[in-house]
Amino acid sequence: MQTLTIALRLVIVLATFAHARAGVSTETAFSGEYIKAIMLKTADWQLANPKHNPLSWTNGTLYAGLFAAWDVTKSQHLHDAMMEIGRKHSWMPYKRWYHADDIAVCQMYADLFRQENKREMIQPTVEVLEKLIANPYPSKGSVDIIKWWWCDALFMAPPTMVKTGLAIGNKEFLSKSDEYFQQCYNLLYDREEHLFARDKNYLARKDGKDRREANGKKIFWSRGNGWVMGGLARVLGELPADYPKRPFYENLFKEMAARIISLQQTDGMWRASLLDPEAYPGGEVSGTGFFCYALAWGINAGVLDAKATLPAVQKAWIGLLKCVSSDGRIGWVQPIGASPRDNFGTESWEVYGTGAFLLAASEIIKLPPSPGPIATPSAGGQPVVGKNKVAKNKAPQTSLNNQAIDGYKGIWFTLGQFNKYGDKYSGGLATYTAKHIPLAIYSPQVRKTFFVYGGIAPGRKSSAEIAQRDYKTSAYGNYLVCMAGCYDHDTNTVSKPTVVHDKNGVFDPHDNPSLAMDEEGYLWVFVSGRGRGRPGFIYKSVKPNDVSAFEMILKDEMTYPQPKYVPGKGFLHLFTKYTGVRLLYFNTSADGRNWTAHRQLAAIKRPEDKKGGHYQISGQLGEKIAFFFNWHPNGNVDKRTNIYYLQSTDFGKTWTKVDGTSVATPVTNVDSPSLVREFFSKGQNVYIKDMAFDKNGNPAALYVSGTGHSPGPENGLKDWQIIHWDGRAWVNHKITTSDHNYDTGSLWISGDKWTVVAPTENSPQKWGGGGEIVMWQSTDNAHTWTRAKQITSNSPRNHNYIRKVVNGVAPFMYFWADGRPDEPSISQMYFGDEEGNVWTLPYDMVDDRTVAPKKWSGNPDRR
Numbered sequence: 001m002q003t004l005t006i007a008l009r010l011v012i013v014l015a016t017f018a019h020a021r022a023g024v025s026t027e028t029a030f031s032g033e034y035i036k037a038i039m040l041k042t043a044d045w046q047l048a049n050p051k052h053n054p055l056s057w058t059n060g061t062l063y064a065g066l067f068a069a070w071d072v073t074k075s076q077h078l079h080d081a082m083m084e085i086g087r088k089h090s091w092m093p094y095k096r097w098y099h100a101d102d103i104a105v106c107q108m109y110a111d112l113f114r115q116e117n118k119r120e121m122i123q124p125t126v127e128v129l130e131k132l133i134a135n136p137y138p139s140k141g142s143v144d145i146i147k148w149w150w151c152d153a154l155f156m157a158p159p160t161m162v163k164t165g166l167a168i169g170n171k172e173f174l175s176k177s178d179e180y181f182q183q184c185y186n187l188l189y190d191r192e193e194h195l196f197a198r199d200k201n202y203l204a205r206k207d208g209k210d211r212r213e214a215n216g217k218k219i220f221w222s223r224g225n226g227w228v229m230g231g232l233a234r235v236l237g238e239l240p241a242d243y244p245k246r247p248f249y250e251n252l253f254k255e256m257a258a259r260i261i262s263l264q265q266t267d268g269m270w271r272a273s274l275l276d277p278e279a280y281p282g283g284e285v286s287g288t289g290f291f292c293y294a295l296a297w298g299i300n301a302g303v304l305d306a307k308a309t310l311p312a313v314q315k316a317w318i319g320l321l322k323c324v325s326s327d328g329r330i331g332w333v334q335p336i337g338a339s340p341r342d343n344f345g346t347e348s349w350e351v352y353g354t355g356a357f358l359l360a361a362s363e364i365i366k367l368p369p370s371p372g373p374i375a376t377p378s379a380g381g382q383p384v385v386g387k388n389k390v391a392k393n394k395a396p397q398t399s400l401n402n403q404a405i406d407g408y409k410g411i412w413f414t415l416g417q418f419n420k421y422g423d424k425y426s427g428g429l430a431t432y433t434a435k436h437i438p439l440a441i442y443s444p445q446v447r448k449t450f451f452v453y454g455g456i457a458p459g460r461k462s463s464a465e466i467a468q469r470d471y472k473t474s475a476y477g478n479y480l481v482c483m484a485g486c487y488d489h490d491t492n493t494v495s496k497p498t499v500v501h502d503k504n505g506v507f508d509p510h511d512n513p514s515l516a517m518d519e520e521g522y523l524w525v526f527v528s529g530r531g532r533g534r535p536g537f538i539y540k541s542v543k544p545n546d547v548s549a550f551e552m553i554l555k556d557e558m559t560y561p562q563p564k565y566v567p568g569k570g571f572l573h574l575f576t577k578y579t580g581v582r583l584l585y586f587n588t589s590a591d592g593r594n595w596t597a598h599r600q601l602a603a604i605k606r607p608e609d610k611k612g613g614h615y616q617i618s619g620q621l622g623e624k625i626a627f628f629f630n631w632h633p634n635g636n637v638d639k640r641t642n643i644y645y646l647q648s649t650d651f652g653k654t655w656t657k658v659d660g661t662s663v664a665t666p667v668t669n670v671d672s673p674s675l676v677r678e679f680f681s682k683g684q685n686v687y688i689k690d691m692a693f694d695k696n697g698n699p700a701a702l703y704v705s706g707t708g709h710s711p712g713p714e715n716g717l718k719d720w721q722i723i724h725w726d727g728r729a730w731v732n733h734k735i736t737t738s739d740h741n742y743d744t745g746s747l748w749i750s751g752d753k754w755t756v757v758a759p760t761e762n763s764p765q766k767w768g769g770g771g772e773i774v775m776w777q778s779t780d781n782a783h784t785w786t787r788a789k790q791i792t793s794n795s796p797r798n799h800n801y802i803r804k805v806v807n808g809v810a811p812f813m814y815f816w817a818d819g820r821p822d823e824p825s826i827s828q829m830y831f832g833d834e835e836g837n838v839w840t841l842p843y844d845m846v847d848d849r850t851v852a853p854k855k856w857s858g859n860p861d862r863r
Contacts, residue, residue: 026374029321030314035365038324039069039358040078045328046354047081054085055094057156058336060104062351064159064234065358067111072362082108092124097131100153103160107234110163125164133176146183150338151196151224154184155231155290162238177235178245185252194259195220195274196228198338213276213340214531214559216581216611216635220274221340226290229256230359233297250303253294257304260291261312266416268319268377273340278415279530280340281507285323285332289356292316296363306368311375317364318376320357330354340533345505399504400457400481402549404496404848408841410817410827411454411480413509421712421767425742428770428819428827429509430454431801434689434744435560435576436514436528437618440805440815443521446545447489449805449812450523453829454512455483455497460505480506482513482527484547485841487812487831493850494841500539500550501527516563516571521545524553524571524592526561531578536561540592553593562618564625569651572625574601574618581635582613583666588652600666601646601655604631611635617701619691624649626693628701628723630686631670638709641686643701643723644674658699658725676730677723683707687718689758690747690804700724700782702747702756704738711740711767718743720760722782735776735785736760742769746804746814748834754778755834757802757814761790768821770800775836789836792856797825810834815841830856 028034043066052058063082070078091109094102106125113122132147148157158177165173188197190204197203198221204210211219232253239246263274269283270291296313298304323332323346331346333353410430417424430453431439440451460479485497503511508530516524521544529536536558539550559582562574570590576582577598584602589595605612613632618625626647630640646655646663655665663674670680679686690702701723708715717737724731738760745758754777761772773791778784792799797818804814815831829841831853838856845851 026318026376029318030364030367030370030374032365035361036073038321038328039361040073040075041328042324042330042354042357043069043078046330046351049329051351053094055089055092055102055105057094057101057104057152058351060101060107060156062355062358063105063108065355065362067108068362069358072365082112086112086121090124091121093128097128098135098147100148100157103128103132104156106160107163110160110167114163114167122164122167125160126168126170129161129164129173133172146187147180148184149187150199151184151188151221152198152227154181154196155227155234158231159234159238162235166238174239174243182248189252190218190220193218193220193275194255195225198224202339212531212578212580213273214279214534214578215276216578216613217275219276219340222270222272222274222284222287223290223334225256225260225274226270226287226294226356229253229260229294230290230356232256233294233301236303237297237301253298253303257295257298257309261295261309264291264312264315266377267322268315268317270316271340272334276340278508279534282345283319283323283332284334284344285320285330286334286350286353286356288316288320289353289360292320292360293356293363296360296367299368300363300366307371310367310370313364313367314370314375315377317360320360324357330357400499400502403499404548405455405457405481405483405499406496407843407845408453408483408485408494408497408829409456409458409843410819410829411456411509411512412819412824412827413507414824419710419712421710422740422765423768423821424709424711425740425769425821426819427768427798427800427821428817428825429801430512430817430827430829431803431815432509432512432744433560434617434687434801435562435615436512437562438515438806439513439803440808440812441515441517442805442807442809442812443517443545444807444809445521448545449487449489449808450484450515450517450545450547451487451805451815452482452484452500452513452515452525453815453817454509455481455499456827457481457499457502479503480509480511482511482525484513484515484523484525484541484550486547487853488850489809489812491850491852492811493852495850496845496848498547498549500525501537501552506534510559514561514563516565518565518571518592519567523547523550524563524565525550526558526563526573528559528561529557530559532557536575538592554595556595557598560615562616562627564618564620566620566623566625566651569623572648572652574616574625574627576615581611582615582632582637584614584616584629586652599652602629602644602665602667604668604670604672606633606670609634613637613640615640615688617688617691619693619699621693621697623651624693624697625652626691626699628676628688628691628699628703630688631680633680639685641680641684642670642678643676643686643688643703644672645676645699645701646674647699658730677732679705685709685741687741689744692747692749694724694749694781695751696727698725698727700747700749700754702745702758704741704743706741709741711769713767720745720756720758720776722747722754722756724782726781731782733782733784735778735782736774736787738762738771739767740769740771742800743771744800745773745802748804748813752779752781754782755788756785757791757804757832759799759802761793764795765798765821768798770798770818770821773799773802773816773832791832791836791838796820797828799830811837811839 096102161177271277272280333350414426480503482501483497523541525539527537538554542549558575560576613635616627616629618627687704706718720735739762748755756776759771775789777788802816810833819827839853
C-alpha cells in the first residue's frame with residue numbers, strides 16, 4: 001500500500017499550499033501586489049514592536065530588510081523610518097569598533113547615503129572601518145584572533161565594507177574585506193559538507209571529542225549559514241564583474257547553494273540544525289528567510305541556474321508565508337543564541353527574522369515568471385503550520401508535569417522518510433522504541449502493573465504541526481508527554497495516567513520513557529533524550545507503588561534508557577550516547593541519585609570507518625544483566641547488521657561472553673569474541689526486538705532480518721528468528737515472516753513453552769510498520785513454531801511495538817498501541833494475556849473515577 005492515498009495526498013497538498021492564516025492561493029502568493037502588501041504589513045508590525053538596542057546586530061539585519069522593502073515598494077513611511085533611525089543616532093555604528101556585529105547597521109547607512117549623498121550619513125562608518133583596518137583584533141594573552149571568527153560575521157561586516165568602499169571610492173575597504181573573509185573561510189568552512197561551522201568551537205577535532213548533533217552529524221547552524229549566504233549575495237550584488245576576487249565568492253556561493261538546496265525539508269523550510277532536522281522538527285524562519293533570499297537573488301542575478309533553483313525558492317516562500325500571523329508578526333524564529341535550538345514556535349519572533357523575510361520578499365517579487373507549475377511543498381514531512389486552530393499559544397505553555405491526562409492516548413509519529421511503499425517507520429508509537437527497556441513492571445506486593453509510555457496532551461501545539469484535513473492534528477498525537485499508568489489486578493481498573501515529564505513541544509517518541517522499581521516499591525522513570533542538546537532525565541515517584549506524582553532526580557546525557565535494579569546493589573543503567581554516532585555505555589548507582597561515570601561498552605569501527613554505531617536489547621535474570629547488540633558499519637543505522645552478546649553477573653565490574661569468558665570493553669573490533677552471528681557478508685540487516693532467558697538461564701534473542709531498510713517488495717519480506725544459547729553453541733531458528741523491519745514484538749520463555757507475540761500479519765496497512773498481532777509458540781526449544789492464535793483482526797489501524805511486562809501476570813502481560821502508518825490517526829492502547837485475550841485502555845476518561853478496560857470483542861474503535 002502506498003504511503004498516502006491519492007485522496008489524502010491531494011488534501012495535504014491543498015492544505016499546505018494555502019497561506020495558513022490569510023487564505024492566499026499559490027498564484028497570489030507570487031503576485032507583485034500581494035508581495036508588496038505583505039512586505040508593508042510585516043515591516044509595519046515590526047516597526048511598531050521594537051526590540052533590542054536600535055544599533056545592535058539584530059536591528060542591523062532588520063534594517064537591511066527595511067531598505068530592501070523600501071526599494072521595492074517605494075513606501076515613504078519606510079524611508080522616513082530609516083532616516084529617523086540614522087539621524088537619531090547620528091549615523092553611528094554600535095559600541096565596538098572591532099566587532100563585525102556592531103557595524104551591521106552601517107549597511108543601511110551606506111545604502112541611504114547613495115540615495116541622499118550626504119557625507120555625514122557615511123562618515124562615522126568610514127572612521128570605524130579605518131580604525132578596524134589600522135588595528136589588530138584585540139588579542140587574548142598571546143593569541144591573535146582573526147577579525148571574523150564566527151560565521152555570522154560574514155553577513156554583518158563584508159557588505160558594510162564593500163558598500164562603503166564603493167560608495168566613497170576606497171578600494172582598501174574592499175581588499176581588507178576580502179582578506180578578513182578569506183581568514184574566516186579558511187577557519188570555518190567545511191570543504192566536505194560545503195557549510196560553515198558557527199565558530200571554532202564547532203570544528204571537527206582529531207580526538208573525536210568535537211560537538212555533534214543527536215544523530216552524530218556535525219553541527220551546522222541554519223541561521224549561521226543563512227547569514228553567510230545572505231552576506232555573499234549582498235557582496236556579489238555590489239562587486240564589479242571584473243573584480244579579482246569575484247570568482248572566489250561566486251564559486252563559494254554556488255557550492256553552498258547546491259548543498260543548501262539538498263537540505264531543504266518537505267515543507268519548504270530548513271531546520272535549525274541543517275544535518276539533524278529530525279531533532280529540530282519545527283521550520284526555522286531566520287535561516288529559511290536568508291536561504292530563500294540568497295537563492296532567489298542568485299536566480300535574478302544569473303549566478304544560479306533558474307531551472308535547478310527555482311523550485312526550492314518557491315517552496316521556501318510558501319513555507320515562510322505560513323509563519324506570518326494575521327497582524328503581520330513573523331513567528332517560528334529561533335531565539336538569540338550561538339547554536340541550533342528547538343522549542344520555539346508561532347509566538348517566537350525576532351527582528352532579524354523579519355529582516356530575513358523582507359530580504360526574501362524583495363527578491364521573490366523580481367523572479368521571472370515560472371515556466372511551469374509553481375513548485376510547492378510535498379505532502380510528506382512536517383509542515384510548520386497547518387490548519388490546526390487548537391492552541392493559540394498566546395503565552396508560554398505551562399508544564400504538565402504531575403498532571404493527570406483524561407485517558408490513554410498514544411503518540412502518533414512519522415519519521416518522514418517515505419518511498420512509494422511507505423515510511424521507514426510511522427504510526428502509533430506510544431511503546432516505541434524496542435530499545436526502551438522495560439516499559440512495564442508487575443509488583444506482586446500490591447498486585448499492580450505499572451507502565452510508562454509516550455502519550456499526548458490534546459489541544460497543545462508542538463513544533464510539528466502537520467497540514468492535513470480539517471481535523472485538529474494536535475489531537476492525533478504531536479505534543480509528547482512521558483506518561484505513567486497503573487493497572488490494578490484486584491479491581492481490574494485503571495486510573496487516569498500521570499504526566500511524568502512534559503517534553504515541552506518535542507515531537508519525537510525517541511524521547512519516550514523507561515521504567516525501574518526499587519526494593520521499597522518506588523518507581524523510577526528514565527526519560528530518554530537525544531544527544532547533548534536534548535538531555536534525558538531521571539524521575540522518582542513521590543510515594544512507593546504510586547504514579548500520581550514524581551520528582552526530578554537527575555538530568556543526564558542518555559538515549560534508549562535500559563535501567564536494571566539489582567536488590568542490595570542498586571541500579572545498573574545501559575544506555576546510548578550520540579558520540580560518533582550511537583555508542584553503548586552504562587553506569588551504576590546505589591541510590592539512584594549518585595551515579596558513577598559513564599563507561600563505554602561498544603564502539604566498533606573498522607580501520608576505514610570514521611564512525612561507529614550500535615543498538616542493544618537487554619534483559620535481567622537475578623544478578624545477571626545481559627544484552628544483545630548489533631553493529632552499524634561506519635555509523636550507518638540503515639545498514640545495521642551482525643549480532644553480539646555480553647553479560648555481567650558482578651554489577652558491571654566485568655563483562656563476559658555467554659560462557660563466562662571475560663571480554664575487554666569497549667568492544668571495538670567487528671570480529672570481537674562477543675560476536676554471536678555474522679550477517680554483514682550476506683548483505684543483511686538485523687533488527688533485534690527482545691530477549692529472554694530459558695529455563696536453564698541461557699539467553700535467547702528475538703530478531704528480524706532481511707535486505708534493505710526501505711519497505712516494499714523490492715526488499716521483500718523479513719524473517720522473524722530466534723538465536724539461542726543451548727548450553728554448548730548458539731543455534732538459530734526461523735519463526736515466520738512479516739513485511740516491515742520495524743514490526744516489533746516480544747519473547748517469553750516459561751518452562752518448555754516459548755511464546756512470541758508480534759504483528760506478523762501484514763494488514764490492514766500493508767508495507768507499513770506493524771499489522772495484525774499473532775501469537776506464535778514453540779515447545780521444542782524454538783526449533784519449530786506454531787501459529788497459536790491471531791490476537792487481533794479486522795482492525796482499522798496497524799498494531800505495533802508489543803512490549804512485555806517484567807514478571808507480568810494475567811491479564812496485563814504485554815501492551816501496545818495502534819495507529820495508521822500511512823496517515824495521522826488516533827493511537828489507541830491495549831493490553832493482553834497469555835491466551836491472546838485483549839483489553840482496550842480507555843481513550844477518554846471524563847472524571848477521576850477508575851475505569852475497567854473493555855475486553856476487545858472484535859469491533860475496535862474506528863475513529
